[in-house]
Amino acid sequence: MSPQLPDLIQTEDALDEIMTRPRPALIEFIRSVRSPLVILGAGGKMGPTLARLARRAADAAGRPLDIIAVSRFSDARARQQLESHRVQTLSSDLLDRSAVARLPDADHVIYLVGLKFGTTDNPAYTWATNTLAPALAAERYAQAKIVALSSGNVYPMTSVRGGGSRETDPLVPPGEYANSCVARERIFEYYSQQNGTPVALIRLSYALDLRYGVLFDIAQCVFNGQPIDLATGYLNCIWQGDANEMIIRALALAAAPPLAVNLTGLQWLSVRELAQRFGALMGRDVAFTGVETDTAFLSDTTQMRASLGEPPTPIEAVIRWTAHWVAAAGRSLDKPTHFETRDGAY
Numbered sequence: 001m002s003p004q005l006p007d008l009i010q011t012e013d014a015l016d017e018i019m020t021r022p023r024p025a026l027i028e029f030i031r032s033v034r035s036p037l038v039i040l041g042a043g044g045k046m047g048p049t050l051a052r053l054a055r056r057a058a059d060a061a062g063r064p065l066d067i068i069a070v071s072r073f074s075d076a077r078a079r080q081q082l083e084s085h086r087v088q089t090l091s092s093d094l095l096d097r098s099a100v101a102r103l104p105d106a107d108h109v110i111y112l113v114g115l116k117f118g119t120t121d122n123p124a125y126t127w128a129t130n131t132l133a134p135a136l137a138a139e140r141y142a143q144a145k146i147v148a149l150s151s152g153n154v155y156p157m158t159s160v161r162g163g164g165s166r167e168t169d170p171l172v173p174p175g176e177y178a179n180s181c182v183a184r185e186r187i188f189e190y191y192s193q194q195n196g197t198p199v200a201l202i203r204l205s206y207a208l209d210l211r212y213g214v215l216f217d218i219a220q221c222v223f224n225g226q227p228i229d230l231a232t233g234y235l236n237c238i239w240q241g242d243a244n245e246m247i248i249r250a251l252a253l254a255a256a257p258p259l260a261v262n263l264t265g266l267q268w269l270s271v272r273e274l275a276q277r278f279g280a281l282m283g284r285d286v287a288f289t290g291v292e293t294d295t296a297f298l299s300d301t302t303q304m305r306a307s308l309g310e311p312p313t314p315i316e317a318v319i320r321w322t323a324h325w326v327a328a329a330g331r332s333l334d335k336p337t338h339f340e341t342r343d344g345a346y
């Protein structure tokens with residue numbers, strides 16, 4: 001165990017502190033980021049810790065960097081926490097053209113806006129969020145470097161015996177949500193073509209917090225004695241602190257035409273083995289339904305390793321933290337990943 005990582009994480013303050021500790025590579029990199037750094041869609045699951053990580057890195061570098069977190073802030077708590085950690089907040093609906101026009105100028109922008117769940121009930125809203133908002137942001141920040149979040153869902157499931165989806169693979173996923181994510185990428189690509197805007201498209205697969213994520217979902221099922229569906233038998237995932245750090249450093253990768261990079265952990269984890277490990281850690285029997293099939297969402301990380309390095313936080317530590325968190329009834333965001341979904345309907 002690395003001396004900097006605790007054995008267990010007991011509180012949300014400790015969790016946020018660990019997740020927002022800047023590594024030397026980020027402290028060095030943040031010196032090149034011009035003020036203000038604008039983070040769009042910062043009020044969701046990743047934005048608050050990403051913004052705070054950037055704040056701490058800039059402070060550690062002695063750099064007077066304004067960080068402006070933009071969202072509607074449906075979650076008032078996220079806004080409060082950002083403000084209390086010296087991240088400026090701006091409440092704005094990024095589907096509102098006039099509101100987007102009023103956003104502050106910036107040379108560096110991180111784009112986190114997205115919508116996944118509820119697509120089956122209101123597909124039009126998902127498509128609007130994942131296409132119109134990118135168009136408005138790409139137009140507004142035509143002169144900036146943009147890191148835009150995408151998803152590993154832009155690929156169809158791939159063979160669990162292959163090497164994982166690569167950035168050059170065809171983007172032909174099932175379901176409206178995933179296709180709207182492909183459209184999000186294409187919109188950024190189109191505006192990059194039009195205006196020469198440098199963009200990095202980050203195809204993230206499963207960030208791990210202790211309050212949500214695939215490990216949280218599996219651990220919670222095991223703890224509650226619910227059977228684990230094995231049809232999607234393998235997955236890859238990454239500690240959210242590492243993902244946030246690599247997303248900020250991806251500003252250095254922004255290019256015209258855009259560069260797409262898969263972002264996730266290096267290991268392909270077996271859902272069955274994860275559940276058994278949680279069962280052992282939490283003293284629970286584990287039940288399964290179904291059997292592993294031949295395909296899953298799995299990404300090839302060759303390009304990520306070459307351009308951003310390897311995520312440093314060991315998965316075994318995250319598994320142990322998650323088991324303890326769930327058993328101790330730590331706070332849940334109540335946002336299940338639905339990793340077992342195979343038809344693309346979210």
Ligand SMILES: NC(=O)c1ccc[n+]([C@@H]2O[C@H](COP(=O)([O-])OP(=O)(O)OC[C@H]3O[C@@H](n4cnc5c(N)ncnc54)[C@H](OP(=O)(O)O)[C@@H]3O)[C@@H](O)[C@H]2O)c1
Nearest residue numbers: 041043044045046071072073074093094112113114149207
């Ligand atoms: N977390 C993961 O494991 C994961 C995995 C793969 C890909 N991603 C991608 O990474 C990005 C960030 O992930 P996340 O988990 O933080 O997503 P998230 O929880 O959905 O956060 C995105 C935030 O964007 C804001 N937003 C949506 N529509 C908006 C609008 N019209 N105007 C202003 N803000 C708007 C929302 O906050 P407000 O309600 O406050 O506006 C929302 O919470 C997403 O785009 C997602 O596609 C994440």
